[in-house]
Amino acid sequence: MAKRAVVQNNMLELIIFSILTLFMLSGAIVMITSKQTLFSAFGFLITMVGLAGMFALLDSRFLAIAQIMVSIGAVVVLSLLTILTINARESNLPDEPNKYKWMVFSSLLIAPITFLLYKSLLTLNSNFSDMPTSTSKVVGELLFSQWVLPFEIVSILLLTAMLGAIIIVKDPRKKEEV
Amino acid sequence: MSPDLFYLLVSLLFSIGLVGLLSRKNLFVIYMSIELMLSSVNLLLATLSKVLGDANGSVMALLIIAIIAAEAALFLAMIIHLYKEIRTIDADEFNQLSEAEQC
C-alpha cells in the first residue's frame, strides 16, 4: 500500500518535473531567440518560475520562496523595468541577420561541453537520500552558524553592488552642471 | 524519480545560456543568459543538497541567489549607462578593445 503510494508519488513528481522542464526549456529558448527584448524577458520569467517549481520539487521550500521573491520579484521585475525604461524601438535594436547561423554554430561548439558536463554529473550519486534535510529550520540554523561569515560578506556585496549601480548610472555630465 | 533527469536539465539550461551568450548581440539577452547559467548552477546545488541529504547545498544556493541579485543590479546599471553613452544595446558596438574601426 505504502509502496504503491510511493510509486504514485513518483509518477506525480515525474509529471510535474516534465511540465516544469517543458516550461523552463521553452522559456529559455524563447529567451535566446526572440528579437524583442521584452519577449526574451518573459521567457526568462517563465524559466525562473519553473526553477522555483524545481526547488519546491527538491524539497527546498525555503529556496523556492527565496527564488520567487528575489529572482522573480526583484531581478526579473527589475530587468523588465529597465527594458521598459530604455524603451528601445524596433529600429534601435541590434540588427542580427545571422542570429540563427550563430546559434547553430555555437550549439555545435557547445554540444561536446554539454555532453561532457552531463556525463560527469552522472558519475555522482544517482539516488536521492530519504532524509528531509533542507527544511527552513535547518537552513536557517546553518545560515547563522556555519555560514554566517559568507552571509555577512554577501550582505556587504549587495550593499556595494547597490552603491556601484548608483554610481555607474549617475551621469557624469550632470555632476558638472550642479 | 532519479536525479539524472535534473542533471540533464542542468546541463541543458547551462548550454542554452552559453548559446545565448555567444550568439546574441542584444545586451539584455546576454545578461539574461548569464543569469540563466547562474541559475542552472543553483539548481545543481539544490539537487546535490537533496542527493546528499545535506542542507549546506541549499544554503549555498541561497547565497548565490543574493549574488544574482547583486549582479543584476550592477549589470542593469551598466546597460543603462552604456545606452546613455551611445544609444544602443548592440554588444558589437562596444569594440573599443580593437585597434581600428573605433565607433
Added chain:
Amino acid sequence: MLNIIVILPFLSAFIMAVVYLSNTKPQRYFFYTLIGVGSPTIITILSLLSAYELLNGAPTIHTTLLTWINIGEFNIDISFMADKLSVVMISFITFIATFIHIYAAGYMKDDEAYGKFFSYFNLFIGSMLLLVLADNPIMMFIGWELVGLSSYLLIGFYHTESQNITAANKAFILNRVGDFGFIMGIALLFVSLEGTGFTFSSIKENISLIPLDTLNLIGIFLFVGAMGKSAQIPLYVWLPDAMAGPTPVSALIHAATMVTAGVYMVARYSFIYEELPDVGLFIAYIGAFSALLAAIIASYQSDIKKILAYSTMSQLGYMFIAVGLGAYSSGIFHVFTHAFFKALLFMGAGGIIIALHHEQNIFKMGGLKKQLKLVYITMFIATLAISGIPPFAGFFSKDAILMTTYASEHYLIWIMATFTAGLTAFYMFRLFFSVFHATPKEPLSVHSLDKSITYPLIVLAFGSATAGFLGVNAAYGGDALINNFLALPDRLTHISHSTEYLLGGLNVLLALSGMLLAYKMFAATANEPIENTFFSKLIINKFYVDEFYVMLIVKPIHLSSHLIANFIDPKIIDGFISIQINTYTKVAVLFSKLQNGQVRYYALYILTGLSLMSCYMIYKLGVI
C-alpha cells in the same frame, strides 16, 4: 749616428705637427722654419760624416735601436745599416732635401698651412731615410709604406680642390698595387729562407738556399713594388697627376728621391737580381719602354710640371735599364746625378710658376730670360745636364747607361734608349725655349723671387754641373770613383774605348740635333700642339692609357657595384627579407582580424578551445 739620422726628422715632424695642431692659424713662421729646415741640415752633416767614415775604410755601420719582434726564429730588430750604397743615397738625399727645404721656406711662405707642410716634409725625409738605412726588408717595407703615405699627404696638400684629392688617391692606390707585390716578395723571401736570419747581410749569405724558381718569383714580385713606387709601365699613371702637390714636393719626392726608391731597392737586392738575368732583362725592357713612352708624351705636353713629371719617368726608365742589365753602379750614379738636375728643374719651374702667378702652361709664357736671369741660367745648366751635353752631370751617367745597353748586345734596348736621349734633349729644350726665348703672346707681369728661392738654385746648378765628375769613366780619363766606391756586383762589360767615344759622340750629336730642332720650332714663337693628326691626338691624350685603365678596371668595378647595388642587393637579398616581412605582415593581418575588439568573438575563441578540449577528453577518457 744612424739612429739620430733616422729619428731626428720624425721627431721634428712630430713636434711641428703637435704645435700646428694646437694652433692652426698661420703664425710662428720663424719657429717652423727653424725646426723644419734645421733638422735636415743636421742630418746632412751627420750623413756626410758617416759617408766620410766609410770613405776612410769602415765596411758598414750598424746600429741597433731595439728589438722589435722576437718570436722564435722570427727576429726583427729596429736597426740601421749604412753600407756604401745607402751612404751614397743618404748623402745626396739629405743634401738636396736641405736645399729644397730652404727653397720651400720661401715658396710656401704665404701658405696658411705652413707648419703642416713642414711637418709632412720632415716626415717624408724620415721615412725615406728609414727606407734607405733599413737593415732588413721589414724595416725597409715600413719606410716604403711611410714614403707612400707622406707622398699621398703632400699630393693632396691643397685639399680644398677635389681633383687634387683624386690625384692623391690615385697615387696611393697605384702604390698599393705595387706594395702588394713588394710585400709578397718579402713574405716569399722570408718563407724560403726558412729562418736563417732576415737582415740584408744574412740574406745575402744564404741566398743560395733558395731554388731558382722561387727566386725568380721573388725578383718579379719585388720589381712590381718598384714599378709602383718608381712609376714604370704599367703603374706610372699616378706620377703626372702627383704634380698637383706644391712644387717643392714635386722636386723632392716625385723627382729626386722617393721615385728612385725602386731603383735603390733593385740595387739593394742586387745579390738576388744578379742570379736572375732573365728578370733583369724584363726590368730593362720595362725601363726602356717607359723611357720612350714618357719621352714621347712629354714632347706634346704643355703643362710645365707635367713635362718634368714625364721626364722624370723617362729618366727612371734609364735607371731601370741600367739596373736591369746589371749595371747597378751606373743606375745609382744616374739616380745621383738625376736628383740634382731634376730637383733644380722643378725648383726653377716652381720659381717661374710663382713669378707668373701660378701659370703652368709653357705656351702662355715666353721671353722670361731677362726678367728671371738667375732662373734662366740655372735652368739652362739643368737642361744641358738632362740632355746629356758634356761636361754636365747627365752626360756621364747617361753615357754609362747607354754604353751598358750597347755592351749587353740587346740592341733594341740600346736603340730605344738612344732615341729617347735625343727626344729628351728635344722636349727639354722645347720647354726651355718656350719659356725663356719665345716672344710672349701677351705681356706678362713678373714677380720678383725671394732669395730663399733663388739661392738653392745656384747650389744645385753647381751640383748639376759638377756631380758627373764623380763617375767619369776610364774612357774619358776618370777613375769612375763612385762605381768603385759603391762596389756593387756589376756585370762586367767589355767594350773598347773607341766604341765608347763613338757612342758618346752619337749621343751628343743626337742631343744637339734635338736641341737644334727645338730651337727652330720654339725659340721664336711657341705654339701649343694641336690635335690635328691621329698621332698627335694619341700622344696629347697620353696614349689613352688613363682612359684604358678606367675602362679596364674602374668601369667593371663600377658596373659590378652598380649591379650589386641596384639588382642583387635590393632584388635578391632584400627580396628574401621582404618576402619574410610580407609573410609576417599577412599572417599578422590575419591574426589581427581575430582581435576585432568584440568580446563575443573572444568568448567564441575561449569556447572553441574548451570545446576541443572536451572532445579530446570525451575521446581520451572514453566517457562515451
